Amino acid sequence: MAASELVPGIVIVGAWTLIGAALLLGIVNAVVRPLLVILTLPITVITLGLFLLVVNAAMLGLWHGCSMASPSRDSGRRCSVPSS
Numbered sequence: 001m002a003a004s005e006l007v008p009g010i011v012i013v014g015a016w017t018l019i020g021a022a023l024l025l026g027i028v029n030a031v032v033r034p035l036l037v038i039l040t041l042p043i044t045v046i047t048l049g050l051f052l053l054v055v056n057a058a059m060l061g062l063w064h065g066c067s068m069a070s071p072s073r074d075s076g077r078r079c080s081v082p083s084s
Helices: 002-006 016-041 041-046 051-066
Strands: none
Touching: 016 041, 016 051, 041 051
């Protein structure tokens, strides 16, 4: 909850939203990330591990797209990868 006071643009609606977002991030990191790390192992070795930064950013993007706190702006779908 301190992040909403320290970082502009972060709004926490309630404690349940915060708990739900934390659970979703945990599920994404526990299920999807290991699969993605294994699939991208060759390029990770070639880049000496720097590609893991891209994998981590992709996991945050997936979490943001599926988060209950940030539904898609264009449609009613809850789980969509945000477009830039």
